[in-house]
Amino acid sequence: xxxxxxxxxxxxxxxMALVGxxxxxxxxxxxxxxxxxxxxxxxxxxxxxxVWADTAAVYPRLLDAGVRVARAWDLRLVHAIxxxxxxxxxxxxxxxxxxxxxxxxxPVDGDTLFDLGDAASGIPETVEAAVAEYHRxxxxxxxxxxxxxxRLLCAAESAGALIAVELHTAGVPWSRAAHEHLLERELGxxxxxxxxxxxxxxxxxxxxxxxxxxxxxxxxxxxxxSLHRVGLMVQSTSRWELAEHDHPxxxxxxxxxxxxxxxxxxxxxxxxxxxxxxRFRPVYVPAGVVTGRxxxxxxxxLQIPRSLRTAVRADPGWTLVTADVAQLEPRVxxxxxxxxxxxxxASGRDLYAGIVERGAVASRAEAxxxxxxxxxxxxxxxxxxxxxxxxxxxxxxxxxxDDAARTGExxxxxxxxxxxxSPAAGESWRALQSLASDAAASGVDETRAxxxxxxxxxxxxxxxxxxxxxxxxxxxxxxxxxxLAALPEVDATRAxxxxxxxxxxxxxxxxxxHDEIVVHTPLEHADAVADAVRESAASAGRLxxxxxxxxxPLDLRxxxxxEKG
DNA sequence: TCTAAGTGCGCG
DNA sequence: AAAGCGCGCACTTAGA
Numbered sequence: 001x002x003x004x005x006x007x008x009x010x011x012x013x014x015x016m017a018l019v020g021x022x023x024x025x026x027x028x029x030x031x032x033x034x035x036x037x038x039x040x041x042x043x044x045x046x047x048x049x050x051v052w053a054d055t056a057a058v059y060p061r062l063l064d065a066g067v068r069v070a071r072a073w074d075l076r077l078v079h080a081i082x083x084x085x086x087x088x089x090x091x092x093x094x095x096x097x098x099x100x101x102x103x104x105x106x107p108v109d110g111d112t113l114f115d116l117g118d119a120a121s122g123i124p125e126t127v128e129a130a131v132a133e134y135h136r137x138x139x140x141x142x143x144x145x146x147x148x149x150x151r152l153l154c155a156a157e158s159a160g161a162l163i164a165v166e167l168h169t170a171g172v173p174w175s176r177a178a179h180e181h182l183l184e185r186e187l188g189x190x191x192x193x194x195x196x197x198x199x200x201x202x203x204x205x206x207x208x209x210x211x212x213x214x215x216x217x218x219x220x221x222x223x224x225x226s227l228h229r230v231g232l233m234v235q236s237t238s239r240w241e242l243a244e245h246d247h248p249x250x251x252x253x254x255x256x257x258x259x260x261x262x263x264x265x266x267x268x269x270x271x272x273x274x275x276x277x278x279r280f281r282p283v284y285v286p287a288g289v290v291t292g293r294x295x296x297x298x299x300x301x302l303q304i305p306r307s308l309r310t311a312v313r314a315d316p317g318w319t320l321v322t323a324d325v326a327q328l329e330p331r332v333x334x335x336x337x338x339x340x341x342x343x344x345x346a347s348g349r350d351l352y353a354g355i356v357e358r359g360a361v362a363s364r365a366e367a368x369x370x371x372x373x374x375x376x377x378x379x380x381x382x383x384x385x386x387x388x389x390x391x392x393x394x395x396x397x398x399x400x401x402d403d404a405a406r407t408g409e410x411x412x413x414x415x416x417x418x419x420x421x422s423p424a425a426g427e428s429w430r431a432l433q434s435l436a437s438d439a440a441a442s443g444v445d446e447t448r449a450x451x452x453x454x455x456x457x458x459x460x461x462x463x464x465x466x467x468x469x470x471x472x473x474x475x476x477x478x479x480x481x482x483x484l485a486a487l488p489e490v491d492a493t494r495a496x497x498x499x500x501x502x503x504x505x506x507x508x509x510x511x512x513x514h515d516e517i518v519v520h521t522p523l524e525h526a527d528a529v530a531d532a533v534r535e536s537a538a539s540a541g542r543l544x545x546x547x548x549x550x551x552x553p554l555d556l557r558x559x560x561x562x563e564k565g
Numbered sequence: 566t567c568t569a570a571g572t573g574c575g576c577g
Numbered sequence: 578a579a580a581g582c583g584c585g586c587a588c589t590t591a592g593a
Contacts, residue, residue: 219589220572236578238573261574264587289583293577300586303575328577376581383581462582466577514577514583568593576584 005073006042007051007134008035008058009127017127018042021051021134027127036065043069051075051134053123055161063169066501068485074161075100075133076123077287078154082140085150086413086421090143092136099124100133146419152543153418153471157287159478163509164284164294166481170499171279172312172511173320173520179271179311187259190268199263202256209249217256265300266308274299277498278315284512291467292420292474293514302513312511313560314520315496321507321529323556324516325473325537327351330371330397331552332469335545336417339396343550360393361386374401375465377458401461408460409453416467417544422460429456468544472552473515475540480517483532484508490522526558 004022011017016035019027030038039062042048051073052058062069079100082088094100102122124130137154144150183190188197195203207215210230216222223237230249234241239257242250274280280299288295296302314320325331330351334342345354355367366382370390373383374397391398404414411425411433429452435441436449489505496504499520507521507529521529537552 221590234578236572238578241578257573261587265575291583293583295584297585300575302577303585305575324577373581376583378581381580458582466583469577516577566593569591571590572588573586575586577582 003047005049005051005134007127007131008039009053009130010125011127019127019131021131036062036067039069040065040067043067047071049073051130053125053130055158055165059162059165060169063165063500063502068166068502069162070482070485071155072158072162073134073154074158075130075137076102077157077161078137079133080287081150081154081157081420082137084413084421084423085140085144085419086415087145087150087419088140088143089145090140092139092143094136094140098133099129144419149418152475153416153420156418156471156474156478157292159481160286160294160474163477163481163512164286166503167284167509167512168281170503170508170510170520171281172518173314173318173496173498174275174278174280175311175313176271176275176278178313179275179308180268182308182310183262183267183271187263187267196259196263199256199259202252202259205252206249206256209247209252217253218260262305265303266305270299278313279498289470290423291463292416292470293466294470294512312518315498317494317523318496318520319523319526319559320510321519321521321526321533321556321558322516323530323533323537323554325476326553326555327371328472328515328552329375329465329469331550332417332472333375333397333400333465334394335541335548335550336464336468337397337400338548339394339400340549342394342397343548345394347549347551349553355390355393358393360389374398375462377401377405377454377461379454401465404464405457405461408463409457411456412460414460414464416464416471418468418471420467420471422463422467425456469515472540472544473512475543476536477509477512477517479536479539479543480519480532481509483536484519484529487525487528487532490524494522496520530556530558 004020004024007019007021009017011029015029016032017027017029018038019025028038039050047070049071050069052075054076055072055074079094082091082094083101099122141147141150141154187199190196194200203217206217207213210226212226215226220237224234227234227237227249230247232245232247232249234245239254242254282299282301283297284301285295285297312320326349327346330342331346334346341358345351345358348354352364352367352371355361355371356364361367361370366386369383370386373387374390378384378387407414411430413422413424415421432449432452436446484507487507492505494505499508507519507525509517510520511518517533519529519533533556534554537554541550541552
């Protein structure tokens, strides 16, 4: 078994070049059509880390050709991390404009999305440029004050890039029939020309209550005027404010909004556009959020209503293993701050119950409110009122987030546990602050500047926690992916072809949402998958936080489970 | 007729 | 209208 790093890029002649960087470095060239076979051969030959410009551009074709790779290095994503990383002391030219700082190619419809060599991204893709960039990146990491952590982050980010493509390719097993059944039950039958019957009926009830048969329910300004005419003096048309009023129009209006939301966001049109072959294939965007969380593009993958998860159904002979982490962010905070008191409160399954047991607050609801307030920067209301009690009981954890907030308010940058750095303060932000600090500044300027400083403080406060939680989740995913790949395949008669050639015969990740995963697995491997999910969570905790005693308990379920709890 | 901004709501 | 973070999407209106 040879361990090697192989850089993949284009040649001037438009072929694909594979350049080995190891002891037995060698270069070879193949036509684009033969890339998958060349990668497969090298992958089977030994332990390889594949270095390429953009996983989202290269990997879909490999998967479609039946080729999975174990390890990768995504030059675009790693560049984005290192470009801003505060701990890097020598950037080796990484911070100058080289084309690698281009944004990801905007996802587009149709076949061009994952076309190899799509030049829209602006990323240099020649193999020479890729080799040079890889050397810059490894050198920059080596110069970091915490090279191990940064290297881990970059490897985890790259593993995430592989997983994002794999999730798209495999898709979420989605029962069109179950989805349609739910739509008909909630909305009534689909009607070609107009709205489903139930929506029409509900709208009629609302209009009757508003004493206006022509009232517009979809235009916020006009609806607001209609409400005012019947004495409902609301300032917005949002559900929470409507619910505070007692009027015959309120209940049907809230019902109308709920039905319309289902119809427009996840109705038949969504089903037609996003579900093929009983698979929902969202486009995941690794690091699409500044904190390092993933975003999604199209299909609203990260906003699927929980009520709709009844449509998530395993293929025949397969099942689903679903797991989410209980209170990931406060656990991560406890470990980052080395706050043993908070870690002890977290030692049971329910961190909030643990906080109550330690006497900080009186109820679980208060504990949750206070903890969220601490991580989001609440200043007023019940959440703000509870914060001093949390500060007394968990001073180290609270100091970590308070420090992050102060740094942000002062215009500084903060870092996650592994070294992802928050964005620098923008030019307009700085201008506002310096304007307000001028002796001749007006009270209005000062107020605006203070508010903007506090806004930024809340962002950096949350950045350290949300970003580190995202790192933990990446580590969890990456470790789980490797464990799943080691489980045995089922025979071809048991295959789930819609999951594609790489995954149709083995357990595979099917969905990921910040702190939650779904694995689609042949029935006989469900218990092994559940073990792998738990072991990878424990492994992720050790990888990030070493021996610090913090648990990451999972709510884990095997089988068709639509909703939580 | 196009785009940008506002509103509201789904998810963590 | 959120108080208190991070997103994406659908719909509307205002403005070019």
